Amino acid sequence: xxxxxxxxxxxxxxxxxxxxxxxxxxxxxxxxxxxxxxxxxxxxxxxxxxxxxxxxxxxxxxxxxxxxxxxxxxxxxxxxxxxxxxxxxxxxxxxxxxxxxxxxxxxxxxxxxxxxxxxxxxxxxxxxxxxxxxxxxxxxxxxxxxxxxxxxxxxxxxxxxxxxxxxxxxxxxxxxxxxxxxxxxxxxxxxxxxxxxxxxxxxxxxxxxxxxxxxxxxxxxxxxxxxxxxxxxxxxxxxxxxxxxxxxxxxxxxxxxxxxxxxxxxxxxxxxxxxxxxxxxxxxxxxxxxxxxxxxxxxxxxxxxxxxxxxxxxxxxxxxxxxxxxxxxxxxxxxxxxxxxxxxxxxxxxxxxxxxxxxxxxxxxxxxxxxxxxxxxxxxxxxxxxxxxxxxxxxxxxxxxxxxxxxxxxxxxxxxxxxxxxxxxxxxxxxxxxxxxxxxxxxxxxxxxxxxxxxxxxxxxxxxxxxxxxxxxxxxxxxxxxxxxxxxxxxxxxxxxxxxxxxxxxxxxxxxxxxxxxxxxxxxx
Numbered sequence: 001x002x003x004x005x006x007x008x009x010x011x012x013x014x015x016x017x018x019x020x021x022x023x024x025x026x027x028x029x030x031x032x033x034x035x036x037x038x039x040x041x042x043x044x045x046x047x048x049x050x051x052x053x054x055x056x057x058x059x060x061x062x063x064x065x066x067x068x069x070x071x072x073x074x075x076x077x078x079x080x081x082x083x084x085x086x087x088x089x090x091x092x093x094x095x096x097x098x099x100x101x102x103x104x105x106x107x108x109x110x111x112x113x114x115x116x117x118x119x120x121x122x123x124x125x126x127x128x129x130x131x132x133x134x135x136x137x138x139x140x141x142x143x144x145x146x147x148x149x150x151x152x153x154x155x156x157x158x159x160x161x162x163x164x165x166x167x168x169x170x171x172x173x174x175x176x177x178x179x180x181x182x183x184x185x186x187x188x189x190x191x192x193x194x195x196x197x198x199x200x201x202x203x204x205x206x207x208x209x210x211x212x213x214x215x216x217x218x219x220x221x222x223x224x225x226x227x228x229x230x231x232x233x234x235x236x237x238x239x240x241x242x243x244x245x246x247x248x249x250x251x252x253x254x255x256x257x258x259x260x261x262x263x264x265x266x267x268x269x270x271x272x273x274x275x276x277x278x279x280x281x282x283x284x285x286x287x288x289x290x291x292x293x294x295x296x297x298x299x300x301x302x303x304x305x306x307x308x309x310x311x312x313x314x315x316x317x318x319x320x321x322x323x324x325x326x327x328x329x330x331x332x333x334x335x336x337x338x339x340x341x342x343x344x345x346x347x348x349x350x351x352x353x354x355x356x357x358x359x360x361x362x363x364x365x366x367x368x369x370x371x372x373x374x375x376x377x378x379x380x381x382x383x384x385x386x387x388x389x390x391x392x393x394x395x396x397x398x399x400x401x402x403x404x405x406x407x408x409x410x411x412x413x414x415x416x417x418x419x420x421x422x423x424x425x426x427x428x429x430x431x432x433x434x435x436x437x438x439x440x441x442x443x444x445x446x447x448x449x450x451x452x453x454x455x456x457x458x459x460x461x462x463x464x465x466x467x468x469x470x471x472x473x474x475x476x477x478x479x480x481x482x483x484x485x486x487x488x489x490x491x492x493x494x495x496x497x498x499x500x501x502x503x504x505x506x507x508x509x510x511x512x513x514x515x516x517x518x519x520x521x522x523x524x525x
Contacts, residue, residue, distance in 0.1 A: 044406030045111030048104070053112065061119050067097075071120050081380070081432050084113035111406040114380055118433045123461050130207025132463050132486045133505035139517060142467070142481055144450035146517040149482060152500070153186035155509035158209075159502040161217045161288075161439070161490045162511070166225055168495050172502070173232070174509065175214040176201055179263070182511060184496075195263040196234045196254060199247075207506070209283070212247035213237035216287030219297075221255070221325060228257040229325070231269065231297065233287035238277055248277040250316075251287045251301055253327075269327035270299055272316050273345035280304045288362035288439065293369040296330065297323050298352065298387070300359035300373060307396045308415045310355055314346035318395065320359065320373065320387055322352040334390030355393040355424065361439035366453065374437045374457060375427075377401035378409055382434040383427035384455065384468070394424035400432050429475050435462030439490045443467075445497035447516050447524075456481070456499060458488030465491065465501065486510075 050059060056067030063069030070077070077092060078084035088109050091099035100109060124132065137150040153170075156177060163171040168184040176199070179192040199213035214235055221229035235249040242248045253270040256263045286302035299321045303310055310318030313335050323329055329336060329349040336349045352371075361374030371387040381401025385393060397412030398421050431437060438458040443451040454477075457466045463485050469477035486503040494500045499514040516524040 043404070044108060045115040048108055048112055048406075049115055052100070052104070061116065070116055078113075081110070081113045081117050084116055085109055088112055107402065107408050108406060111379075111402055114402065114433050121433060121435070121462065123433075123435065124463065125206075126208060126461070127206035129461055129463055129487050130505060132484075133508075133510070134486055134503075134512075140482065143477075143479055145448045147448070148515045148517055148523060149485075150513060150515060151510060152513045153182045153188060153511040155182075155188060155502075155511065156180075157508060158504040159489055159509040159511075160215060161219075162492050162500060162502050163218045163220050163230070164492060164494045164500070165220065166495055170494065170500065170511070171218050171220075171230070172511075173215045173218040175209070175211065175216075178215055179218065179232070179258075186511070190261070192258055193262050195232065195256075196236070196252075198234070199237060202247075211235075211282040212249050212279070214282050214285075216251065216285060217289045219289040219291065222291050222293065222295075229255050230257065231255045231289055233289055233299065235282045235285050235287070236271070236277075238274065242274045242277045244277075244279055246279045248279050249282055249285070250277040250304065251285050251299070253287075253289065253297075253299055267327070269297065269325075270321060270323055270350065272347055275345045276305075276316055276347075278305050284358050286359045288359060288373075290362040290364050290371060291325070292364045292371060295325050297325055298362060298364075298371050299323070299350075300356070300362050302356070302358040303395075306415075307411050308417075310395065311392075311417060313351055313354065314343065314348045316347040318356045319347075319354045320352045320356065320362070320371070321347065321350040323350055352389060353387050353391050353393060353425075355395050357395040357399075360437060361457070363439075363441055366442050366444040372440075372442075372455070374440050376436060377432075377434050379404055380432035380434050382431035382437045384429040384431075384437075384440075384457070384470075385425065385427050386473070388425060391425045392419065392423060394421070394426075398424055400427075400430050401434060428470055428473060429468060429478075435459035435464060435466075437466075438488055439492075441492045441499075443493065443499070445493050445499075447497040448499070448514070456491050458491045458501065460487045460489070463487055 057070055058064050061070040078087045089099055089101040091097045139148050157174040159172055160175050161173045170182045172180050172182055178195050178198055181189040198215055201209045201211055203210040216233040219231045233253045236252040237247055237249045239247050250272055254266050255269050256266040284302040284304055286300040288300040290298045301316050301319050303318045305317045309315040322333055335351045358376045359373045360376055364371055373385050373387055375383045377399050378401040381399040397417045399409050403409045436459055438460050440455050440457040443454050443456055455468045464480055465482040467479045467481050486505055488501055489504050490502040492500055501512045503510045518524045
């Protein structure tokens with residue numbers, strides 16, 4: 001009996017342990033907060049600009065009596081990042097602008113070029129981007145179509161994804177809230193009950209959330225009208241059972257049906273061994289879903305672990321996986337291994353491609369069924385890729401971006417990765433500087449026929465929507481359809497043929513849509 005009792009000394013010991021752990025947690029949180037909110041002022045290219053360039057070109061790039069403006073109207077001395085790098089390195093003959101290639105490292109010169117290009121793009125800071133909450137409709141003229149951008153619905157919490165039901169309802173997955181429906185009049189329903197559990201945000205810094213256990217993507221089965229299946233990805237959470245003192249999560253994909261406001265008939269489609277659950281935050285989980293029209297479901301998994309795992313084919317991280325609609329692995333997957341011939345925790349049998357960083361978007365071409373993704377780089381190097389079976393997409397050994405400390409991205413070399421760039425698939429489109437591209441859709445509808453098969457790509461940092469036309473593996477047309485808008489988390493085609501956009505702002509969200517205008521500026525019939 002006495003052995004089960006807690007003595008005063010035992011209680012004091014546990015109190016000391018708890019106080020010690022709590023103090024460490026508070027200190028780590030404080031350090032992390034300081035690092036996050038001061039990172040822009042400590043960024044090497046910002047420091048280098050003020051040290052070497054601001055005396056002539058101004059701290060805001062608006063110019064001084066000693067040097068020209070690098071923003072606004074007039075000569076810019078280079079438009080693209082490579083052109084700006086050349087000017088900084090070699091100077092401008094016939095002017096007082098001398099070259100810096102003998103004084104600054106190539107990485108710092110590239111960092112300065114990115115700094116200039118980013119300021120020209122006028123991307124807002126992180127906190128400002130989360131605060132961007134548009135309220136007014138506006139009419140927009142674009143190359144092929146004119147349209148009205150109008151607010152359609154207000155959401156209770158931040159969305160991650162949308163799915164469009166044949167009856168005109170829109171399924172909305174809100175990260176820390178769950179699933180709900182928005183009807184054709186823009187009214188949001190109560191939550192669908194009994195979906196996988198979600199957890200409250202652990203920490204918010206300048207609008208960025210730290211989460212462990214959220215809803216990610218939602219996708220309808222291609223034959224939804226016949227079978228009613230809805231696919232949902234989320235980050236499944238465990239702690240003590242996974243051997244961690246802190247929360248650990250990993251992407252899991254389930255399917256179910258909605259009946260009388262409840263999630264029913266749930267089945268697990270793709271999941272991993274608990275050995276692969278990690279305390280890396282869910283912001284890099286990815287979890288995007290796409291069907292190819294041939295009964296296969298593709299699942300993007302971000303670098304939710306150390307980056308050496310991205311090139312270990314028996315781990316799930318930094319890869320796109322392919323399964324049948326019932327979750328079984330096709331034998332024609334490029335690395336398929338029978339269950340009795342692979343380790344219990346291995347996911348090699350579902351791997352379709354690897355070497356990905358953070359895949360924020362995934363979709364199938366409406367005609368060919370080929371899979372494409374959008375992927376965030378570090379500072380620069382956002383990508384649009386066509387996803388090919390068994391191929392290596394290079395991260396972290398190859399990227400067009402820089403590390404956030406202004407240095408070359410050396411993670412791959414530090415990890416001992418060694419393969420030629422010729423053995424990787426290069427991006428079809430590179431965004432440098434990086435707008436933090438998010439999800440996208442291939443336009444496929446009658447409302448904006450001149451956009452059909454074009455990619456409509458959202459962005460977070462740039463708070464913009466882009467249209468890209470790609471033919472025969474090359475970008476032939478690019479247009480910024482909407483600027484100065486909001487953090488676009490998802491974009492897709494509604495059942496009515498209109499383009500819908502999910503915005504996240506502050507702690508809430510909203511849905512917007514693009515409505516065609518006729519030549520007189522009226523809503524087209």
